[in-house]
Amino acid sequence: MVTTKEFRDYVVECFSSLGDILCRPMMGEYLLYYNGTLFGGIYDGRVLVKIVESNKKYGMKEEIPYKGAKLMYMIEDLENVELLQEIVENTCKGLTKKK
Numbered sequence: 783m784v785t786t787k788e789f790r791d792y793v794v795e796c797f798s799s800l801g802d803i804l805c806r807p808m809m810g811e812y813l814l815y816y817n818g819t820l821f822g823g824i825y826d827g828r829v830l831v832k833i834v835e836s837n838k839k840y841g842m843k844e845e846i847p848y849k850g851a852k853l854m855y856m857i858e859d860l861e862n863v864e865l866l867q868e869i870v871e872n873t874c875k876g877l878t879k880k881k
Contacts, residue, residue, distance in 0.1 A: 784810050793824055793830035793848065796860040800867055811847075818862045819874045822854065831869065834876025840869055 790805060790812055797803040797814070804815040805824070812824040814831075822831035825847035831837065833844070833855055843857035857869060
C-alpha cells in the first residue's frame, strides 16, 4: 500500500507544532527530517521513527518499513502533540547529524 498525499498532509499537520519539520518524497513514500536530521518516514500509511536508545522508553511497536530494511518504531497516536514532540526530539538526540 502506497501512502496517500492526504495521509502525508495529515502527518505534516500533526508535526506542524514542532516547527522545522521537512517531508521529502522518496520512491513513493516520504522521509521526515527535524532540524535537518532524518529521524523517520511515512511508509505504507504508517509513521515510523528510527530506533535509538533515547526513544526505547516509549514502548512503541517495531515495524519493518519495507522489505530488507531495519526495524523502526511506529508512532500510533499522532493526535497527542506533546508526546509526538517528545518522541521526535528524543529520537533526534540519539542520532548524529549528517554534515
